[in-house]
Amino acid sequence: EDKVVQSPLSLVVHEGDTVTLNCSYEVTNFRSLLWYKQEKKAPTFLFMLTSSGIEKKSGRLSSILDKKELSSILNITATQTGDSAIYLCAVEISSNTGKLIFGQGTTLQVKP
Amino acid sequence: NAGVTQTPKFQVLKTGQSMTLQCAQDMNHNSMYWYRQDPGMGLRLIYYSASEGTTDKGEVPNGYNVSRLNKREFSLRLESAAPSQTSVYFCASSADQPQHFGDGTRLSIL
Numbered sequence A: 001e002d003k004v005v006q007s008p009l010s011l012v013v014h015e016g017d018t019v020t021l022n023c024s025y026e027v028t029n030f031r032s033l034l035w036y037k038q039e040k041k042a043p044t045f046l047f048m049l050t051s052s053g054i055e056k057k058s059g060r061l062s063s064i065l066d067k068k069e070l071s072s073i074l075n076i077t078a079t080q081t082g083d084s085a086i087y088l089c090a091v092e093i094s095s096n097t098g099k100l101i102f103g104q105g106t107t108l109q110v111k112p
Numbered sequence B: 001n002a003g004v005t006q007t008p009k010f011q012v013l014k015t016g017q018s019m020t021l022q023c024a025q026d027m028n029h030n031s032m033y034w035y036r037q038d039p040g041m042g043l044r045l046i047y048y049s050a051s052e053g054t055t056d057k058g059e060v061p062n063g064y065n066v067s068r069l070n071k072r073e074f075s076l077r078l079e080s081a082a083p084s085q086t087s088v089y090f091c092a093s094s095a096d097q098p099q100h101f102g103d104g105t106r107l108s109i110l
Helices: none
Strands: A003-007 A010-014 A019-026 A032-038 A043-049 A055-058 A061-066 A071-076 A085-092 A100-102 A106-111 B004-007 B010-013 B019-025 B031-037 B043-049 B064-068 B074-078 B087-094 B105-109
Touching (some): A003 A085, A010 A019, A019 A032, A019 A106, A032 A071, B019 B087, B043 B064, B043 B074, B074 B087
Parallel strands (some): B010 B105
Antiparallel strands (some): A003 A019, A061 A071, A085 A100, B004 B019, B019 B074, B064 B074
16 A cells, blocks of 8 residues: 655744654655645645655755655755645655655644 | 636535535646545545546545546535545646645535
8 A cells, every 4th residue: 555654743843943854655656756835725836856856955945855765855944934834745656647645744833 | 827726615514415516727737636634644635537538536535426527627526425524625736746736625514
């Protein structure tokens, strides 16, 4: 059974801290790994990592894919209150259908 | 820039009632998806449509039906609502990756 597991499930930090969110997966047919940020409503896309693109960075956020360890991390440096959200990791398991398997999500709260 | 539009945003039903959730996208995407989100469980795929005219079951299809009405629209139907179907429902669409999500429908079954 395909499975994606995120840790920790929740995290509370103070502004300025650096956080690392983890995502591990066991799937039969890996195509890509995606990170999403979800505030009040729709999840919004952050990064997509594939075998040919294992590291992505945008501003204070960065992500790395470790295909050997079947895992990925999402780093956020110098956190701000606006980073408070649920962070979702998903693995694409089929190129024909685009199906994603999501982890449980990590709820991040950044306190002023 | 409408993207993915879901209606309604909120709905309260009684057990046994039926309901159709509507989803439309204006990005000319081939694939569309329905998910449900419950606390602590991330997003779980209910049904998907890889292209117009096709639909397939996801992880949790029981109690639901779908219709891909045309390339733009993909609806989700609850024939006889149960309290276990209380959830937030998201529709998504994609050409490849990433998937683009609507704002969700919060559904409560009493």
